[in-house]
Amino acid sequence: xxxxxxxxxxxxxxxxxxxxxxxxxxxxxxxxxxxxxxxxxxxxxxxxxxxxxxxxxxxxxxxxxxxxxxxxxxxxxxxxxxxxxxxxxxxxxxxxxxxxxxxxxxxxxxxxxxxxxxxxxxxxxxxxxxxxxxxxxxxxxxxxxxxxxxxxxxxxxxxxxxxxxxxxxxxxxxxxxxxxxxxxxxxxxxxxxxxxxxxxxxxxxxxxxxxxxxxxxxxxxx
Amino acid sequence: xxxxxxxxxxxxxxxxxxxxxxxxxxxxxxxxxxxxxxxxxxxxxxxxxxxxxxxxxxxxxxxxxxxxxxxxxxxxxxxxxxxxxxxxxxxxxxxxxxxxxxxxxxxxxxxxxxxxxxxxxxxxxxxxxxxxxxxxxxxxxxxxxxxxxxxxxxxxxxxxxxxxxxxxxxxxxxxxxxxxxxxxxxxxxxxxxxxxxxxxxxxxxxxxxxxxxxxxxxxxxxxxxxxxxxxxxxxxxxxxxxxxxxxxxxxxxxxxxxxxxxxxxxxxxxxxxxx
Numbered sequence: 001x002x003x004x005x006x007x008x009x010x011x012x013x014x015x016x017x018x019x020x021x022x023x024x025x026x027x028x029x030x031x032x033x034x035x036x037x038x039x040x041x042x043x044x045x046x047x048x049x050x051x052x053x054x055x056x057x058x059x060x061x062x063x064x065x066x067x068x069x070x071x072x073x074x075x076x077x078x079x080x081x082x083x084x085x086x087x088x089x090x091x092x093x094x095x096x097x098x099x100x101x102x103x104x105x106x107x108x109x110x111x112x113x114x115x116x117x118x119x120x121x122x123x124x125x126x127x128x129x130x131x132x133x134x135x136x137x138x139x140x141x142x143x144x145x146x147x148x149x150x151x152x153x154x155x156x157x158x159x160x161x162x163x164x165x166x167x168x169x170x171x172x173x174x175x176x177x178x179x180x181x182x183x184x185x186x187x188x189x190x191x192x193x194x195x196x197x198x199x200x201x202x203x204x205x206x207x208x209x210x211x212x213x214x215x216x217x218x219x220x221x222x
Numbered sequence: 223x224x225x226x227x228x229x230x231x232x233x234x235x236x237x238x239x240x241x242x243x244x245x246x247x248x249x250x251x252x253x254x255x256x257x258x259x260x261x262x263x264x265x266x267x268x269x270x271x272x273x274x275x276x277x278x279x280x281x282x283x284x285x286x287x288x289x290x291x292x293x294x295x296x297x298x299x300x301x302x303x304x305x306x307x308x309x310x311x312x313x314x315x316x317x318x319x320x321x322x323x324x325x326x327x328x329x330x331x332x333x334x335x336x337x338x339x340x341x342x343x344x345x346x347x348x349x350x351x352x353x354x355x356x357x358x359x360x361x362x363x364x365x366x367x368x369x370x371x372x373x374x375x376x377x378x379x380x381x382x383x384x385x386x387x388x389x390x391x392x393x394x395x396x397x398x399x400x401x402x403x404x405x406x407x408x409x410x411x412x413x414x415x416x417x418x419x420x421x422x423x424x425x426x427x428x429x430x431x432x433x434x435x436x437x438x439x440x441x442x443x444x445x446x447x448x449x450x451x452x453x454x455x456x457x458x459x460x461x462x463x464x465x466x467x468x469x470x471x472x473x474x475x476x477x478x479x480x481x482x483x484x485x486x487x488x489x490x491x492x493x494x495x496x497x
Contacts, residue, residue: 055331083328083330083331085331085334087334088328088334088335090328130326130328130335132300132326132335135299135300136334137280137282137296138279138280138298138299138300139279139280139281141300143300145326188324188325188326189325189326189327190325190326190327190338191327192327192328192329201250201327201329
């Protein structure tokens with residue numbers, strides 16, 4: 001929560017900073033409610049983490065389309081967790097997507113840069129398995145628990161930036177405050193980790209994506 | 223250009239924040255029962271002296287050679303019932319519990335798993351008397367069961383004393399073995415002691431105790447007493463034996479002085495022994 005508040009603070013500072021900027025383009029873009037392009041991208045953090053964290057494997061892709069100052073955002077991904085110790089073995093894996101709206105607070109820029117706040121609805125479908133081999137008190141056991149093909153949903157508040165670096169090429173990040181997790185697992189095994197959300201034991205949690213984006217123009221600005 | 227600069231500055235701070243992961247080890251398991259020990263006659267806390275507490279399903283020995291007024295014991299998450307045997311200095315007792323609807327959750331590689339239990343029932347026990355405080359299980363330490371014991375009327379308390387000039391002071395001794403002329407159990411700490419409780423034989427009018435000290439010396443003392451029956455706690459404890467007129471005329475310590483000639487619970491010093 002503290003980190004989320006920090007991000008809000010940074011966001012407020014960003015607003016004041018960008019409000020005072022000298023715009024590269026002197027033209028004022030009139031809002032049009034038909035999308036001018038589709039941006040697609042990939043989350044670099046998931047890809048890097050898959051290579052550096054033995055317990056994680058996953059990816060996430062991103063797409064958005066502009067409707068004036070509003071952006072329809074869709075994110076989809078997959079992650080798997082794998083923890084092996086002498087006492088237990090936990091594995092999960094599943095797919096997820098998030099859909100929502102971002103509101104761009106940079107009203108005067110032709111570069112489709114964004115400083116945005118938004119919201120998401122997230123949904124995940126996953127399975128998880130826990131095998132307990134040895135208990136420090138009760139000794140050697142061999143007990144299996146599983147949740148197969150279960151669903152989870154949650155909400156998110158998002159903020160972040162998208163900045164045009166080259167022609168057709170943007171970089172961006174999204175900080176997300178996740179809340180309201182709802183899972184439908186059987187009572188025998190309580191979910192530990194929900195793909196797309198994180199640790200199920202956290203009523204609220206924090207996420208961060210660093211995106212590389214490619215924009216496909218489909219219509220010129222009016 | 224300013225926008226690009228801001229992008230990198232804000233990215234740095236947000237990425238730094240995302241590295242500060244929240245701690246994993248928050249134990250939400252409610253798989254523990256709390257037991258407190260009390261004396262039946264004054265409702266005050268009682269100190270239990272354990273040789274150990276064991277469950278037939280575990281190799282662990284809980285509270286081995288320990289003294290405690292309250293303890294916490296784990297429930298077996300791989301069974302719907304847990305049984306414990308309490309091996310105490312003054313007797314052995316059992317406690318059996320049943321529970322249902324347990325759930326399991328992986329917490330982390332370091333913290334292991336947590337277990338959630340419900341519908342706890344104390345199904346079997348042979349303590350003198352118990353009071354079930356609550357059948358609800360919680361992750362915080364609480365008292366689920368109060369165990370009341372009958373008065374122990376046969377414990378004569380002796381204090382080891384020494385004379386330094388005209389002044390009498392506590393003496394410390396290191397016992398290696400203690401026995402009696404009848405089958406009795408003793409709790410001897412693996413350390414020096416200044417006082418010790420000695421159980422009198424209710425089936426005799428005198429009891430002899432044999433002390434073997436760490437320095438290699440041995441001593442004996444015999445206590446004589448009068449027994450009378452007492453029915454105050456007849457419902458829970460049956461007829462108890464009261465001990466009075468405690469005296470000692472046979473000993474090979476330097477001196478044994480009787481300070482109180484009746485036995486009480488909790489024990490008060492009955493005799494001072496000068497080694």
